Amino acid sequence: MSSAGASAEATQDDALRNAVIRLAGNSQDGIQSVGGMLGRLAGRTAQEVMTYMTIPSTISGGPSIFQVHLGSGEVLHAGDVADVLVAFYQHSYDNHLDSLKDGGICLYDSEKVEETRDERGIHHIGVPFTSATVEAIGGTAKDRGKNIFVLGLICSMFNLDREKLTGIIERQFGRKGEDVLRNCMNAFDAGYAFQTTDLKQFRFAPGEAANSNRISSDGNTMLGLGLIASGVRYGAAYPITPWSSIMELLRRELPKYGGVFVQAEDELAAVAIALGASYAGHLSVTGSSGPGLSLKAEALGYACMAELPLLVINVQRGGPSTGLPTSVEQSDLLQAIYGSHGDSPRIVLAPKDVEDCFYITLEAAQLARRYSCPVIILSDQAIATRIEAFNEPNLDEHWIEPELDLSERGEDFRPYPLDGLTRHAPPGSRMAENTYPKVTGLEHDEKGHPSGNPENHQKMTDKRRNKLVTLAAELPLPEIYREEDGEILLLGWGSTYGPVREACDRLREKGLCASATHIRHLHPLPSGLNELLARFEHIFVVEMNDSGVYGYGQLATILRAASCNSGIHSLCKTDGLAYRVSEIVDGVDSFLA
Amino acid sequence: MSDTQSAQPEEKLTKKQLKADHPTWCPACGDFAVLASFFNVIQKLGLTQTDFVCVAGIGCSSRFPYFVNSHGIHFIHGRALPLATGISLSRPDQHVFVFGGDGDGFSIGGNHLNHAARKNINLTYIIMDNFVYGLTKNQTSPTTPIGRRSKTDPNGAIDRPINPMMQLLGSGATFIGRSHATHVKHMNEIFERAVNHKGFSVVEVLSECTMFYPGAFDSAIPRKGGEFDLVDEEQHDLTSINEAFKLAQLEFPGKFGVFYQDERPSKNELEQNWINDVQSRTGDLSPQDLMRQNFAAMQ
Numbered sequence: 001m002s003s004a005g006a007s008a009e010a011t012q013d014d015a016l017r018n019a020v021i022r023l024a025g026n027s028q029d030g031i032q033s034v035g036g037m038l039g040r041l042a043g044r045t046a047q048e049v050m051t052y053m054t055i056p057s058t059i060s061g062g063p064s065i066f067q068v069h070l071g072s073g074e075v076l077h078a079g080d081v082a083d084v085l086v087a088f089y090q091h092s093y094d095n096h097l098d099s100l101k102d103g104g105i106c107l108y109d110s111e112k113v114e115e116t117r118d119e120r121g122i123h124h125i126g127v128p129f130t131s132a133t134v135e136a137i138g139g140t141a142k143d144r145g146k147n148i149f150v151l152g153l154i155c156s157m158f159n160l161d162r163e164k165l166t167g168i169i170e171r172q173f174g175r176k177g178e179d180v181l182r183n184c185m186n187a188f189d190a191g192y193a194f195q196t197t198d199l200k201q202f203r204f205a206p207g208e209a210a211n212s213n214r215i216s217s218d219g220n221t222m223l224g225l226g227l228i229a230s231g232v233r234y235g236a237a238y239p240i241t242p243w244s245s246i247m248e249l250l251r252r253e254l255p256k257y258g259g260v261f262v263q264a265e266d267e268l269a270a271v272a273i274a275l276g277a278s279y280a281g282h283l284s285v286t287g288s289s290g291p292g293l294s295l296k297a298e299a300l301g302y303a304c305m306a307e308l309p310l311l312v313i314n315v316q317r318g319g320p321s322t323g324l325p326t327s328v329e330q331s332d333l334l335q336a337i338y339g340s341h342g343d344s345p346r347i348v349l350a351p352k353d354v355e356d357c358f359y360i361t362l363e364a365a366q367l368a369r370r371y372s373c374p375v376i377i378l379s380d381q382a383i384a385t386r387i388e389a390f391n392e393p394n395l396d397e398h399w400i401e402p403e404l405d406l407s408e409r410g411e412d413f414r415p416y417p418l419d420g421l422t423r424h425a426p427p428g429s430r431m432a433e434n435t436y437p438k439v440t441g442l443e444h445d446e447k448g449h450p451s452g453n454p455e456n457h458q459k460m461t462d463k464r465r466n467k468l469v470t471l472a473a474e475l476p477l478p479e480i481y482r483e484e485d486g487e488i489l490l491l492g493w494g495s496t497y498g499p500v501r502e503a504c505d506r507l508r509e510k511g512l513c514a515s516a517t518h519i520r521h522l523h524p525l526p527s528g529l530n531e532l533l534a535r536f537e538h539i540f541v542v543e544m545n546d547s548g549v550y551g552y553g554q555l556a557t558i559l560r561a562a563s564c565n566s567g568i569h570s571l572c573k574t575d576g577l578a579y580r581v582s583e584i585v586d587g588v589d590s591f592l593a
Numbered sequence: 594m595s596d597t598q599s600a601q602p603e604e605k606l607t608k609k610q611l612k613a614d615h616p617t618w619c620p621a622c623g624d625f626a627v628l629a630s631f632f633n634v635i636q637k638l639g640l641t642q643t644d645f646v647c648v649a650g651i652g653c654s655s656r657f658p659y660f661v662n663s664h665g666i667h668f669i670h671g672r673a674l675p676l677a678t679g680i681s682l683s684r685p686d687q688h689v690f691v692f693g694g695d696g697d698g699f700s701i702g703g704n705h706l707n708h709a710a711r712k713n714i715n716l717t718y719i720i721m722d723n724f725v726y727g728l729t730k731n732q733t734s735p736t737t738p739i740g741r742r743s744k745t746d747p748n749g750a751i752d753r754p755i756n757p758m759m760q761l762l763g764s765g766a767t768f769i770g771r772s773h774a775t776h777v778k779h780m781n782e783i784f785e786r787a788v789n790h791k792g793f794s795v796v797e798v799l800s801e802c803t804m805f806y807p808g809a810f811d812s813a814i815p816r817k818g819g820e821f822d823l824v825d826e827e828q829h830d831l832t833s834i835n836e837a838f839k840l841a842q843l844e845f846p847g848k849f850g851v852f853y854q855d856e857r858p859s860k861n862e863l864e865q866n867w868i869n870d871v872q873s874r875t876g877d878l879s880p881q882d883l884m885r886q887n888f889a890a891m892q
Contacts, residue, residue, distance in 0.1 A: 040891070040892075043891070043892065044892060171890070213888075213892075214892065215888050215891035215892055216891055216892075217891050221891075225884060225887060228880075228884065229884065233683075234679065234682065234683045236675075236678075236679065253887075255864070255867045255868045255871045255872075256871050256872065256875055256883050257880055257883065258868055258872070259868075260682050260683070260864045260868075262678065262679075262682065264675065264708075265675075265704055265705065265707070265708035266704065268671075268672060268675070268705075269672065269674075269675035269678075269704075269705055269708065270675075272668070272669075272672040272675035272676045272678075272679065272705075273675045273676070273678050273679040273682075274679060275668075275676055275679060276648075276675065276676040276677060276678060276679020276680040276681075276683070277679035277680065277682065277683040278679075279666055279676070279679070279680065280646075280679065280680045280683045280684045280687070281683075281684070282683045284679065284683075298669055299669060299672065302668065302669050306666075392888045392891075392892075393888075395881040395884060395885065396881070399880075399881055401880070406643075425664070426664075426684075427643075427645075427646035427664035427680065427684060427687050428643050428644075428664070428684065428686060428687060429643070429664075430642075430643055431642070434610070434642075434662075435613075435662065436613070436642050436662050436663050436664050436665070437664065437665075438658055438659055438665045438666065438667060439665070439666040439667070440666070440667040441667060441668065441669060442667065449614070449659075450659070
């Protein structure tokens with residue numbers, strides 16, 4: 001992509017390579033649905049896409065946006081500034097005009113919005129969304145369907161593939177009945193055919209993605225499907241935003257695979273039910289958002305002590321407490337790594353984008369089975385809800401069929417061997433020695449007998465910690481984007497992957513020697529990471545959490561403690577919004593100034 | 594809950610085979626008798642060590658799994674029922690037994706009792722109720738009678754105690770029994786009926802804490818001048834929740850026996866029905882092809 005990105009740039013043949021469209025309205029207007037359909041279209045036309053949405057945490061209604069960044073080449077972020085703003089209401093216009101680039105296009109509902117600001121060469125186009133939709137649908141007063149009218153307008157404006165787009169509408173609305181679909185199509189056609197001399201026309205350059213088996217999805221869906229592909233058939237959870245859509249998917253899909261997902265009475269029961277199924281021989285999952293992870297903390301300590309495998313998904317949101325339940329933050333890292341009582345080592349991973357949600361889940365499941373401990377996957381609200389297009393996972397390669405191992409355990413079986421990894425014998429498995437094992441949260445000896453022996457507690461603490469030491473030595477070092485050494489290294493984790501990469505390129509355009517890297521394995525960190533970091537003068541750790549009393553964000557704190565590298569700095573923010581590329585660039589600039 | 598059978602018929606276990614660590618309970622603790630009765634029932638039903646699993650939370654009685662030579666898991670305080678729910682739903686081949694006390698079941702884990710019961714999870718839950726916190730050495734428990742002195746109520750308990758049978762009846766459990774640790778034959782009978790019940794079966798056993806609350810249940814021990822008053826099942830309609838509530842409101846020590854039993858599909862069955870139904874419609878698709886259908890909808 002043109003690395004400056006985020007603006008409708010014409011190439012020589014006047015074809016667009018990138019466009020950012022921001023739809024601003026209320027949450028019940030169906031703008032997410034329009035954004036989702038544009039995202040899906042991108043997947044079908046070999047384009048790249050990334051979306052970004054804000055939703056109010058009110059029960060019904062409230063201002064909401066959906067931003068779509070479409071590109072013919074690689075799209076790494078949702079766009080700092082919009083090329084086109086679609087404003088459904090006066091508040092949408094007032095609050096989002098600033099998000100338009102200079103000379104951008106503001107498309108607004110001329111019956112709802114008064115054009116009050118003539119500035120920065122912005123091109124205003126008023127279209128009567130509401131009455132045109134009412135007219136198209138057949139003269140009723142209700143203005144539902146104006147989102148689809150706007151989709152028609154956008155389709156004509158950007159010369160999008162009309163046939164593919166109407167196919168997507170059919171799939172989405174066909175299920176809801178003939179009348180609904182007919183109304184949608186009428187609204188779409190009215191928007192598509194709407195005549196205004198003001199309407200500028202654009203055309204995208206052909207998409208460059210290898211056009212085979214492209215799919216478009218959000219992060220929560222890919223985490224849910226990843227769990228099934230990794231052989232998880234049981235789990236339990238309690239509803240909480242933005243985790244809930246994963247449990248809804250598992251509840252709906254698992255029966256097809258012979259599994260059961262339980263809606264538990266609370267977070268404590270959810271983690272206990274999942275641990276019960278894990279103990280019974282089926283690696284299981286529970287998930288939540290930050291407050292729920294806090295409630296699960298005691299049972300997580302148990303899982304570390306009893307050495308039971310467990311997958312835990314935490315879709316982070318703004319905290320603490322109820323905080324900003326529909327906004328993004330990465331402030332649960334320390335909770336994920338350390339949150340429990342006692343010394344309770346567990347593995348923590350974070351996906352870098354929507355596609356990675358699928359693969360990281362398979363990796364997490366393999367690690368949980370191998371090391372018999374909890375593995376926490378830290379997603380966040382941004383990855384959970386945004387849509388990206390990518391290649392369909394090859395299930396012939398990426399599939400783990402679950403096995404229940406009830407084989408007879410030999411005479412040397414010990415549930416907690418000091419010289420090896422714990423492999424529990426699930427209920428139903430026969431013991432050759434005729435002594436049946438206990439799984440316990442009391443400190444125990446190799447055979448699982450409670451033991452308060454001081455030497456034993458030290459040895460068992462070593463055993464549990466050394467699993468992670470072993471794993472750290474096996475983990476690959478993160479890849480470096482651009483130079484292998486130099487002045488600046490931008491380091492991110494989780495959903496900042498795209499903006500960090502893009503910020504690296506922008507810094508290079510400014511003549512700085514910048515590189516970027518991304519950490520998926522947050523705990524343990526890969527061995528050798530310290531040496532890698534030492535090759536750079538300044539390491540900027542970009543994360544969406546607070547820099548705290550001592551001036552460092554959560555990952556930066558850990559990296560400094562692990563490496564004693566005084567070149568590690570923090571770029572932190574907690575405004576509940578995904579990182580803009582410019583915020584990272586400005587942060588580096590102001591540090592170096 | 595015995596709807597499955599051992600994979601291969603084997604000889605019944607002996608008491609010696611069933612015993613594991615020697616119980617760490619205080620001398621003459623009521624829980625010894627509950628353990629002995631449990632062994633009797635396992636032997637009588639012919640269960641082997643690959644057929645069942647013992648689950649417990651925290652408390653004196655929750656040490657139970659260590660004393661049984663079977664698969665067992667000792668979990669955290671109050672969460673034994675949800676853990677057992679996970680085992681029961683994922684392993685229909687196993688009999689799941691849950692053991693615990695009044696603190697574990699009615700206080701810290703109180704809400705889990707309601708939900709495991711209303712979901713009618715296929716398991717058997719034995720509550721050893723001693724009206725006191727024993728492991729932590731004599732604090733007031735949720736069933737401690739008003740006026741009883743403890744380390745946390747030096748002037749006598751002031752909070753109204755939970756009536757376990759009222760609580761259980763309100764929870765939606767489908768088998769609810771009550772017994773007494775000094776009446777082993779009665780326990781044997783009630784436990785056996787509980788195990789044979791399909792769905793969530795629960796038995797409250799009054800089990801004396803000889804260390805901190807000696808004599809608490811003497812009023813139901815004839816040789817100590819009390820009366821062991823049984824539910825008259827000729828007269829009592831087991832399926833009537835109203836009659837059961839009347840029994841539950843009798844003055845302590847009240848009646849012993851089965852208060853309530855009803856047939857209702859267990860969650861285990863209902864989930865399996867859903868699985869069978871959806872799998873009958875997805876036909877012979879491989880698991881991977883099932884997921885490819887999801888991907889196709891994302892194109």
